[in-house]
Amino acid sequence: MAKPMEKYGWRDIPIGCVVDEPGNAREYKTGDWKSQKPVVDTAKCIQCGVCWVFCPDAAIYKNQEGYYLANLDYCKGCGICARECWTGCIKMVEEEK
Amino acid sequence: MTAKRVGMEVSIALSDAVKMANADCIAAYPITPQTHIVEHLSELVADGELDAEFIPVESEHSALSVCAGTSAVGARTFTATSSQGLALMHEILFIVSAMRLPIVMAVANRALSAPLSIWNDHSDVMASRDCGWIQIFTENGQEVFDQTLCAFRIAEDHRVLIPTIINLDGFTLSHVVEPLYLVNQELVDKFLPPYKPLFALHPDKPLTMGAFGMPEVYAEAKKAQEVALRNSYSVILEVWKEWGDLTGRHYHPMETYKMEGAKIGLLTMGSFGETAMGAVDHMRENGIPVGLLKLRLWRPFPFEEIRKSVRGLETLVVMDRALSFGGVGGPVCSEIKTALYQQSKRPKIFSFIGGLGGRDVPPEQFEEMIQQALKMKRKRVVEEYTMIGIRE
Numbered sequence: 106m107a108k109p110m111e112k113y114g115w116r117d118i119p120i121g122c123v124v125d126e127p128g129n130a131r132e133y134k135t136g137d138w139k140s141q142k143p144v145v146d147t148a149k150c151i152q153c154g155v156c157w158v159f160c161p162d163a164a165i166y167k168n169q170e171g172y173y174l175a176n177l178d179y180c181k182g183c184g185i186c187a188r189e190c191w192t193g194c195i196k197m198v199e200e201e202k
Numbered sequence: 203m204t205a206k207r208v209g210m211e212v213s214i215a216l217s218d219a220v221k222m223a224n225a226d227c228i229a230a231y232p233i234t235p236q237t238h239i240v241e242h243l244s245e246l247v248a249d250g251e252l253d254a255e256f257i258p259v260e261s262e263h264s265a266l267s268v269c270a271g272t273s274a275v276g277a278r279t280f281t282a283t284s285s286q287g288l289a290l291m292h293e294i295l296f297i298v299s300a301m302r303l304p305i306v307m308a309v310a311n312r313a314l315s316a317p318l319s320i321w322n323d324h325s326d327v328m329a330s331r332d333c334g335w336i337q338i339f340t341e342n343g344q345e346v347f348d349q350t351l352c353a354f355r356i357a358e359d360h361r362v363l364i365p366t367i368i369n370l371d372g373f374t375l376s377h378v379v380e381p382l383y384l385v386n387q388e389l390v391d392k393f394l395p396p397y398k399p400l401f402a403l404h405p406d407k408p409l410t411m412g413a414f415g416m417p418e419v420y421a422e423a424k425k426a427q428e429v430a431l432r433n434s435y436s437v438i439l440e441v442w443k444e445w446g447d448l449t450g451r452h453y454h455p456m457e458t459y460k461m462e463g464a465k466i467g468l469l470t471m472g473s474f475g476e477t478a479m480g481a482v483d484h485m486r487e488n489g490i491p492v493g494l495l496k497l498r499l500w501r502p503f504p505f506e507e508i509r510k511s512v513r514g515l516e517t518l519v520v521m522d523r524a525l526s527f528g529g530v531g532g533p534v535c536s537e538i539k540t541a542l543y544q545q546s547k548r549p550k551i552f553s554f555i556g557g558l559g560g561r562d563v564p565p566e567q568f569e570e571m572i573q574q575a576l577k578m579k580r581k582r583v584v585e586e587y588t589m590i591g592i593r594e
Contacts, residue, residue, distance in 0.1 A: 110418040115425040120363055121302035122423050123401045124410035 135162070139182025141197040143175045149194035156186035156195060207383050212343035213238035213376045215384070216282075216308055216368075219350035221252045222390040223306075226277035226397075229257040229268035234320045235372035236284040236310040243280075262287035266294040266305075273303035274411055276402035278354065281305065284372060285312035285326045292330060298365050299334030300427055301412055304357035304397070305365040307335075308350065311472065312372040313559040321560020322372040324472065327500075328524040328533045334427060336366040336434055337501040341457075341475045343380035346370045348451055351390060355441050358397050362434045369500075371473040373560070389448055435502045455504035456511050457496040460486060464493030466572060467511075467518045467549065471497045471534055474521065474563060481568035492572060497534065508541045515549040519575045521568075522587075523557045531555060531587025550579050553587035567591055 119125065143156075150172055157165045157173050164179040165186060175186065187195040210218075217239050220228070228247070230240045247256040255272070259265045262283050273279040283291060288309055298305055309327055313319040327337065336356060340346045349368050357366040370376055401409060415423055438455070446452035457475070460482050461467070470478050475496040485492045495511055497504075512518055522532025530536035535553035542548040552575035557563045571590055578585060 110416055113419055113422055115422040115429070118419070118423050118426045120400060120426075120430075121300070121411065122413060122415060124413050125401065125407075127408040127410075 134178045136164075136176075136178040136180055139177075139180060140200055141182040141184065142177060142180065142200055143182075143184070143186050143195045144198050145172060145174055146194045146196070147172050149192045151192055151194075153191060155189050155191060159185050159189045161185060207381050209379050210343070210382050210384075211238065211377065211379050212346050212370065213310075214242050215343055215347045215380075215382050216350050216370070217242035217246065218384070219347050220280050220306075221246050222385070222387060223278065223280075223351055223354045223394055224396070225252070225254050225280045225306075225354075227255045227257065227269070227272035227279045228281065229259055229265045229272065229279075230281045230283065231259055231262050231265045231287060233262070233284045233287040235312055235322070235376045236282045236287070236308065238376065239282045239308055239310070243282075262290040263294060266291040266298065266307075269305045269307075270294060270298050270301065270303055273298070273305050274301070274403050276397065276399035276404075278358070278397040279303075279305045280307070282308040282310070284310040285314055285320075288326045288330055289314060292333075295330055295333035295335065297412065299431075300423070302363040302427075302430070303365060304354075304363050306350070306353045306357055306368070307365065308346075308368045308370060310372040310376040311369050317559075319559040320372070322374050322473075322523075323558045323560070324369075324523040325525070325558070327367065327369055328526075331501070331533065334364070334431060335501065336362075336364050336431070336438070337369065337499075338366065339369045339471045339498055339500055340375065341473055341496060341498075343375060343378065343382050344451065345453075346375060347382055347384070348445060348449070348453070351385075351394060352441050352445050352453070354397075355394050355445075356434065356438050359437050359441070360398075360400055362430070362437050363400060364431055364434055369472065374473045383449070383451075385449060393445065393448060432502050435499075435504070438499065438502075453498060454507070455497075455499035456507040457498055458511055459494040459496065461493035461495070461511065463491055464514070465491040465516045466576070467493055467495050467515045468568060468572065469495040469497060469518065469520045469534070469538065471500065472523065474523070474557060477563060477565055478521075478568050481565035484565060485569055485572065490572065500534075503537060503541070505541050508538060509545060512542065512549055517575055517579055518549040518551045519571050520551065520553055521557075521563075521571065521590075522553065522555045525555055525558070535587065550575075552578060552585075554590050555587055556590040561591060563591070 246252040442453040520535035
């Protein structure tokens with residue numbers, strides 16, 4: 106989005122509310138929806154990437170060491186990664202702030 | 203300029219207009235009395251006379267959903283329905299207008315169940331009144347043919363981009379063989395160039411249609427849609443003017459008949475205008491100063507035309523063909539009253555409801571409405587509305 110939603114006057118709305126800028130969901134950080142966050146125990150993680158496959162929000166990325174971690178700016182805390190993980194290395198913990 | 207006059211069933215003429223408009227996609231589900239339109243279009247596609255995708259579906263909800271998809275990829279899209287079918291489309295009606303997809307739809311107006319009725323009134327389209335489409339009423343086969351072609355041109359104009367309904371009375375128009383002036387393909391091609399979408403779904407340029415609207419933006423989106431529908435008015439006039447210049451057949455938001463010197467106005471919508479003209483002729487011969495107003499454009503509602511056309515009237519009789527249960531009685535009359543409320547000088551307005559579920563309204567009944575209205579006016583009787591021709 107070129108600007109935040111609340112800055113749009115009615116004349117600025119594109120015809121039919123078409124969003125003609127692909128990939129702009131990146132600018133909309135939904136991470137503050139969550140009440141729990143995934144925490145990875147890298148000692149148990151086998152780097153299989155099943156959490157990356159299942160994440161419905163594409164919020165999981167691979168770090169330089171090859172571990173899969175959640176980008177907390179987008180992770181909504183659904184817990185699917187923790188449920189699907191073969192080794193049980195992901196735990197959902199309460200967000201504290 | 204125009205081809206010769208031919209006798210043709212109105213549904214067939216409408217389908218031929220869709221063919222001449224070179225529609226790219228038709229998705230529809232057959233329902234009486236719209237059936238002949240869908241059948242003929244499917245034949246035209248099967249016989250190779252119209253190069254279009256004809257997509258058979260299992261319901262009207264799916265029909266309009268398919269149309270939303272084909273219109274979104276930039277195809278000139280047509281559908282047709284009636285009564286229960288329009289009711290089943292209800293939620294999609296609002297979606298395609300908000301997404302500004304210029305689909306053209308013919309509605310062969312028919313009463314809503316129950317009791318089950320296949321016959322004509324306007325209860326179907328009145329229940330969809332606020333769906334955000336441009337809505338046009340027709341009086342005879344010629345108007346159906348002409349307005350179908352105009353509808354594509356209006357809907358697809360980049361200043362408009364709003365889906366458009368052509369209302370034709372079920373059976374009374376849809377199934378009647380009428381003499382019509384058709385037009386040649388050359389004229390249509392000149393009048394209606396191929397559809398160029400402003401936005402179209404295509405892998406080369408990804409975009410999102412029908413996205414989520416948070417409270418921060420929903421109201422602005424609705425305001426933009428409302429202004430667009432109101433602003434379509436001037437384009438509608440422009441398109442009708444151009445059609446009139448090309449064919450000699452001119453259309454207006456409010457058609458008038460014998461309004462010169464009229465003190466009493468009779469207002470109808472749809473095919474009953476033809477019968478009402480006969481009634482007006484007869485009353486005029488008997489010295490009653492009656493004139494006829496025929497409302498063609500239902501949305502956007504032509505406020506100014508209405509105010510202008512009732513000037514000088516002392517009494518106005520509005521005939522509705524639908525009921526607003528437990529409410530104002532007749533939807534057309536209630537809007538006419540609203541349009542005139544702020545006027546310092548306005549006629550006394552009487553609401554009549556008739557012709558429900560295919561009940562005939564002969565010319566004498568129009569005269570009866572006028573006489574009843576004059577009597578109520580004289581005796582200062584206030585009725586919300588009167589249902590005409592009801593047996594006690």
